[in-house]
Amino acid sequence: MIAREKDLYIERNESREEISSSTGDKNEIASSYFKSVPELPVRRAKTAIVTGASSGIGLELAKKLSLNGYRVVANSRRITAARTAETDHIKLVDGDISLLETAERVVATAIQHFGTIDLLVNNAGVFLPKPFMEYTTEDLRVAFATNLFGFFFVSQLAVARMRLQKFGHVVNISTSLVSQPIAGLPASLAN
Numbered sequence: 008m009i010a011r012e013k014d015l016y017i018e019r020n021e022s023r024e025e026i027s028s029s030t031g032d033k034n035e036i037a038s039s040y041f042k043s044v045p046e047l048p049v050r051r052a053k054t055a056i057v058t059g060a061s062s063g064i065g066l067e068l069a070k071k072l073s074l075n076g077y078r079v080v081a082n083s084r085r086i087t088a089a090r091t092a093e094t095d096h097i098k099l100v101d102g103d104i105s106l107l108e109t110a111e112r113v114v115a116t117a118i119q120h121f122g123t124i125d126l127l128v129n130n131a132g133v134f135l136p137k138p139f140m141e142y143t144t145e146d147l148r149v150a151f152a153t154n155l156f157g158f159f160f161v162s163q164l165a166v167a168r169m170r171l172q173k174f175g176h177v178v179n180i181s182t183s184l185v186s187q188p189i190a191g192l193p194a195s196l197a198n
């Protein structure tokens with residue numbers, strides 16, 4: 008049993024014992040109630056993964072989620088050096104999210120420390136506002152690696168966990184240029 012689930016199990020059973028000892032064995036209504044009612048849902052902290060969380064939209068998302076009671080695994084290539092997303096409830100994972108190895112570490116951190124993955128926010132992305140004809144091979148490689156592979160690996164791993172849990176959400180931060188393109192801005196590449 009993973010740590011958090013174990014805690015919840017203990018909390019649930021302790022609260023039952025408290026109720027039954029405070030009301031005494033004579034209170035047959037209360038004890039028969041607990042025998043007949045299935046496990047009640049227990050409020051627990053949710054876990055979110057946010058990629059590209061050292062600045063901008065990702066940083067604000069990580070902070071807001073943490074303020075709203077989420078445990079957060081925050082990733083970017085240099086997130087520990089940035090020191091912007093640190094709170095008690097945020098674990099930082101450095102690494103290029105376009106690499107499978109980084110995606111594995113991000114997902115493993117969430118499961119090892121917090122037990123579940125309730126939300127994945129695919130936010131890491133690059134925006135290279137250049138005319139199509141000026142794109143270099145390196146520009147194309149960076150755009151596809153970050154915006155496409157950076158979405159793919161971590162999503163596949165997180166969704167595998169969500170399917171086991173039977174719950175979870177994935178939010179992808181994209182751009183309005185996908186549905187409303189502007190001539191001269193191929194910035195929606197792989198977005």
Ligand SMILES: NC(=O)c1ccc[n+]([C@@H]2O[C@H](COP(=O)([O-])OP(=O)(O)OC[C@H]3O[C@@H](n4cnc5c(N)ncnc54)[C@H](OP(=O)(O)O)[C@@H]3O)[C@@H](O)[C@H]2O)c1
Binds near residue numbers: 083103
């Ligand atoms: N701001 C806008 O107006 C706008 C408009 C349309 C779409 N978007 C999209 O919204 C998202 C966030 O935009 P933003 O303006 O908040 O961006 P931002 O301030 O430039 O932040 C980008 C974040 O992504 C991280 N990052 C970049 N490449 C990464 C990689 N390979 N692996 C892991 N992390 C990486 C960066 O940190 P490191 O450098 O430490 O890795 C940083 O934390 C992006 O996907 C962007 O395309 C933004």
